Amino acid sequence: MNFHHLLVEFITWFVFCYFLALNVGYLALNGFALRALRRKGQEMFMAELPRAYSGLEPPVSILVPAYNEEASIAAAIRSMLQLSYAEFEIIVVNDGSTDNTLEVLRREFALLPFPEAYRRQIATQEVRQVYRSTRYPNVRVIDKVNGGKADSLNAGINVSRYPLFCGVDADSILQRDSLSKVTEPFLRDPTVVAAGGTVRVANGCQVSGGFLTKVGLPRNMLALFQVVEYLRAFLFGRLGWSAMNGMLIISGAFGVFRKDAVVLAGGYRTNTIGEDMELVVRMHRLLRARRQPYRIEFVPDPVCWTEAPEDLRTLRNQRIRWQRGLAESLTANWGLMFSRRGGVPGWIAFPFMLLFEWLGPLVELGGYAFMIFAFFTGLISWQAFGAFLFVAIGLGILLSASGLLLEEMSFHIYPRGKQLLALGAIVILENFGYRQVNALWRLVGMWRWATQRESSWGAMQRRGTVKDADGAPPPN
Amino acid sequence: MPAPPTDSFVNIAVWTGAIALGVTLLLACQIVLLRVELRRHQRREAQAVARWRPLLNAAIVGEQPPLPALQSHERIHFMRLWVHLQGSLRGDARLALNAMARALGVDELARRMLARAPRDERLLAALVLGHLADRAAWDRLLPLAQAPDSALSLTALWALVRVDPQAAANYLTPLFIERDDWALSHVAGILQQAAVPTAAVLGRILPTLPEERLPRALRIAEALRVPLPGPVLAGALQSGAIAVVIAGLRSVMTPETIAEVRGLLQHPDWQVRVQAARALGRIGSREDAPRLTALLGDPQWWVRYRAAQALRELPALSRADMQAVRASLTDRFALDMLDQVLAEQESA
Amino acid sequence: MDNQQAPAPLVLVVEDDDHIAQVLRFMLERQGYRVTHLADGRAASEYIAAAGAAVALPDLVLLDVMLPYIDGFELVAQARARAEWAAVPILMLTAKNTERDTVRALDAGANDFVIKPFQPNELLARVRRFLKLGA
Numbered sequence A: 001m002n003f004h005h006l007l008v009e010f011i012t013w014f015v016f017c018y019f020l021a022l023n024v025g026y027l028a029l030n031g032f033a034l035r036a037l038r039r040k041g042q043e044m045f046m047a048e049l050p051r052a053y054s055g056l057e058p059p060v061s062i063l064v065p066a067y068n069e070e071a072s073i074a075a076a077i078r079s080m081l082q083l084s085y086a087e088f089e090i091i092v093v094n095d096g097s098t099d100n101t102l103e104v105l106r107r108e109f110a111l112l113p114f115p116e117a118y119r120r121q122i123a124t125q126e127v128r129q130v131y132r133s134t135r136y137p138n139v140r141v142i143d144k145v146n147g148g149k150a151d152s153l154n155a156g157i158n159v160s161r162y163p164l165f166c167g168v169d170a171d172s173i174l175q176r177d178s179l180s181k182v183t184e185p186f187l188r189d190p191t192v193v194a195a196g197g198t199v200r201v202a203n204g205c206q207v208s209g210g211f212l213t214k215v216g217l218p219r220n221m222l223a224l225f226q227v228v229e230y231l232r233a234f235l236f237g238r239l240g241w242s243a244m245n246g247m248l249i250i251s252g253a254f255g256v257f258r259k260d261a262v263v264l265a266g267g268y269r270t271n272t273i274g275e276d277m278e279l280v281v282r283m284h285r286l287l288r289a290r291r292q293p294y295r296i297e298f299v300p301d302p303v304c305w306t307e308a309p310e311d312l313r314t315l316r317n318q319r320i321r322w323q324r325g326l327a328e329s330l331t332a333n334w335g336l337m338f339s340r341r342g343g344v345p346g347w348i349a350f351p352f353m354l355l356f357e358w359l360g361p362l363v364e365l366g367g368y369a370f371m372i373f374a375f376f377t378g379l380i381s382w383q384a385f386g387a388f389l390f391v392a393i394g395l396g397i398l399l400s401a402s403g404l405l406l407e408e409m410s411f412h413i414y415p416r417g418k419q420l421l422a423l424g425a426i427v428i429l430e431n432f433g434y435r436q437v438n439a440l441w442r443l444v445g446m447w448r449w450a451t452q453r454e455s456s457w458g459a460m461q462r463r464g465t466v467k468d469a470d471g472a473p474p475p476n
Numbered sequence B: 001m002p003a004p005p006t007d008s009f010v011n012i013a014v015w016t017g018a019i020a021l022g023v024t025l026l027l028a029c030q031i032v033l034l035r036v037e038l039r040r041h042q043r044r045e046a047q048a049v050a051r052w053r054p055l056l057n058a059a060i061v062g063e064q065p066p067l068p069a070l071q072s073h074e075r076i077h078f079m080r081l082w083v084h085l086q087g088s089l090r091g092d093a094r095l096a097l098n099a100m101a102r103a104l105g106v107d108e109l110a111r112r113m114l115a116r117a118p119r120d121e122r123l124l125a126a127l128v129l130g131h132l133a134d135r136a137a138w139d140r141l142l143p144l145a146q147a148p149d150s151a152l153s154l155t156a157l158w159a160l161v162r163v164d165p166q167a168a169a170n171y172l173t174p175l176f177i178e179r180d181d182w183a184l185s186h187v188a189g190i191l192q193q194a195a196v197p198t199a200a201v202l203g204r205i206l207p208t209l210p211e212e213r214l215p216r217a218l219r220i221a222e223a224l225r226v227p228l229p230g231p232v233l234a235g236a237l238q239s240g241a242i243a244v245v246i247a248g249l250r251s252v253m254t255p256e257t258i259a260e261v262r263g264l265l266q267h268p269d270w271q272v273r274v275q276a277a278r279a280l281g282r283i284g285s286r287e288d289a290p291r292l293t294a295l296l297g298d299p300q301w302w303v304r305y306r307a308a309q310a311l312r313e314l315p316a317l318s319r320a321d322m323q324a325v326r327a328s329l330t331d332r333f334a335l336d337m338l339d340q341v342l343a344e345q346e347s348a
Numbered sequence C: 001m002d003n004q005q006a007p008a009p010l011v012l013v014v015e016d017d018d019h020i021a022q023v024l025r026f027m028l029e030r031q032g033y034r035v036t037h038l039a040d041g042r043a044a045s046e047y048i049a050a051a052g053a054a055v056a057l058p059d060l061v062l063l064d065v066m067l068p069y070i071d072g073f074e075l076v077a078q079a080r081a082r083a084e085w086a087a088v089p090i091l092m093l094t095a096k097n098t099e100r101d102t103v104r105a106l107d108a109g110a111n112d113f114v115i116k117p118f119q120p121n122e123l124l125a126r127v128r129r130f131l132k133l134g135a
Helices: A002-048 A073-081 A101-109 A149-159 A178-188 A221-243 A259-265 A275-289 A312-331 A343-358 A360-376 A382-410 A417-451 A454-463 B007-060 B072-088 B092-104 B106-116 B119-132 B135-145 B150-163 B165-178 B184-208 B214-223 B230-237 B242-250 B255-264 B270-283 B286-295 B301-313 B319-328 B332-347 C018-030 C041-050 C072-080 C099-108 C120-134
Strands: A060-066 A088-095 A111-113 A127-133 A139-144 A164-168 A192-201 A206-208 A211-214 A254-258 A295-306 C010-014 C034-038 C060-064 C090-094 C112-115
Touching: A002 A221, A002 A295, A002 A343, A002 A360, A002 A382, A002 B007, A002 B119, A060 A073, A060 A149, A060 A178, A073 A088, A073 A101, A088 A101, A088 A149, A101 A111, A101 A127, A101 A139, A127 A149, A139 A149, A149 A164, A149 A259, A149 A275, A164 A178, A164 A259, A178 A192, A178 A254, A178 A295, A192 A221, A192 A259, A192 A275, A221 A295, A221 A312, A221 A382, A221 A417, A254 A259, A259 A275, A275 A295, A275 A312, A275 A343, A312 A343, A312 A417, A343 A360, A360 A382, A360 A417, A382 A417, A382 B007, A417 B007, B007 B072, B007 B092, B007 C018, B072 B092, B072 B106, B072 B119, B072 C018, B092 B106, B092 B119, B092 C120, B106 B119, B106 B135, B119 B135, B119 B150, B135 B150, B135 B165, B150 B165, B150 B184, B165 B184, B165 B214, B184 B214, B184 B230, B214 B242, B230 B242, B230 B255, B242 B255, B242 B270, B255 B270, B270 B286, B270 B301, B286 B301, B286 B319, B301 B319, B301 B332, B319 B332, C010 C018, C010 C041, C018 C034, C018 C120, C034 C041, C041 C072, C060 C072, C060 C120, C072 C090, C072 C099, C090 C099, C090 C120, C099 C112, C112 C120
Parallel strands: A060 A088, A060 A164, A088 A139, A192 A295, C010 C034, C010 C060, C060 C090, C090 C112
Antiparallel strands: A111 A127, A127 A139, A164 A254, A192 A254, A206 A211
């Protein structure tokens, strides 16, 4: 009898402490982000003034992997050409599309074959031909055998001419100053090797000509939840990590890297689902081991927008994939954790990711399941059960609210008061089901990773992981 | 009989939850306050702009409208609008704007802001004083240029250069060389206005610089298109430090040092070979063609690329000559590279 | 005998920076011109397509190069492709004073260019010159 009580006691305390630690950890991250934002906010108005001193920005090669994008690729590239940036080139990588993507590109951009002296810095699938646009001299297209997004990016790196490259998804919606904002850390600090841009939810916003014209909130409930989720977890959390130089993820939708650093690290890894995160973690690991001073930064300005999934099935698949990608990125780079020269990434960020992101779904759901089971079998009193729910949901609401506060302090992109109220309501509602279901999906992702479901993996590779199985793009 | 977890658990959990909700309520209040403040700020800004824009426009076209007093809550908005216009205009319009600012007492205001305001206002004040070319602010701007904060120091530097280019060059050139966080492109942009005095100062101090500072100083000289004194350049090219050699090669614009450049084509470091090839493209003559052709077979891609481009740039080489070179190549890599560079030239 | 006064010349200003656009409007209206202001490339493109029938053809166009959606060079090309616009003087406001951009501007069919930051009096003088030529 006593043993049972002790066990129940232990588990309830454990779950409580875990929830507390998780939320406090994220709150601390938001706290770090707050400091970084203060400084940032003061510079923002300077950006609105015509530059007093005009310094040339470093030239950038924009890499656009494309798989079966015949409907939207031309418009996407056209809008990228409108970026207001001093010097850049666009390299579209046609990853063995089975539709008319290449034809569309050939027609719209007047492509002609170009005798590229292909430089095999990183091994890739065979490149069939390189084309150059006669209408826009800074656009080149690579036609290659299908190999997945990571492989396409590697091919793009091989062909790029400039010291920086920017990996963009074909359906990322950018702003005219996106590139200049995200390359600004490289100007300020010569040790920066990578910079990630914020990805925001485009649902409900007006988009035309490939550019965002007006910011709005989506009507779809799921999309609304994701807006708040992004504010809570993906935006300011990353800024907090960036302030400590422990940022482990740069979104594949928009990120700028130093080419030589990436080549030195070996390029993108093709046999993983989360290739964007895996590269960054690997860069941390290798640069730390080599004791090379470096920084990986995060630019909090809203520079990139993508469509978030609006139906359960697509969202579920996306979250399952993310969790698998996370697990793969971490396990591929075990050496970073608690390594002697690991610094913040090795001693704080990696364990944090492991404990709270990777293990999180298990403990969260396990905790809920246990408490429900214990309540219904009478092992715990209704007061304890109630208290547990109160704490779990209360802390969740606090965390979401802190994300909203940071947004209001910094960019306040939702101008109308009604929108703010709606977001406030979602901050509360999010914790009554969405977060829990999310944890469930992530648990499935863990399971799939653990059992290594080869079949779906193979199908993904064949299709190219630019688009999700059900057609929605991954914001992460 | 079920034995619940101790009451302490319930207590602590409930207290924690209550605190969380309490803090949430505080945050919610803060969010609302921020939004209200934002609205008020936007309204004030719109009012200030509506009031002052016609007067500024009138000044720009040469009129002298009667000026009301600048109210305290309008100051920042006025200054921002004023700086925006200053950045977009040239000539008499700027002088008129300066006169208007002085008449309103904005110069005094900016000098005061420079001392003790929050960071963004100090940035704005530095911009205002720079546009005004305000001598009286020199002493207050100088320490700012040495502040560790990048944005603030660069803006102060810009303002100092506008006030007195000669003095700024004298005082601050060593600083440009020291501060790695000042991006070269920004420094070059600011110093364009003070190119001549900076060139003089650089010419004076380059021979005295320690080796690790030399590359950056040479890069600044290159960005400002300052011709380096002969001995300095020759010394750089013969230096043992690779970074110095590379920076020196980038500055080679005249054939005086061509002998050293030719020698560096065989340097073991590939980056030196790249820069040597580029330099030879700028200053080489017809007889350098065989040297560059030999580099087409270099194991490094970038060396081959720049060598091919340099070949194309050599003055005396015609299309027929290039075809002859192409026909003589046996190395597949060299051939590929030459084809690529020729194609690039066609589509340019 | 009443002399019917010709309507004041219409200047189309395409500029996305609001402050600069307001300065231009003020300057031009003070000289007695009528001003239509468009803030982005797409609106300008629609205007070009609709001019003649639906909207008035301007007597001069002040066109910024860096515009959202469609840049100035393409707009000039679009305008020159249409018969009605062939004789309309187009002045481009270029921010980058590189040779490449000025060459591009003139090649595309612009009549003149003004480098930003600009001198208001100089701009007005150029505008007057083209409007006088047309009159």
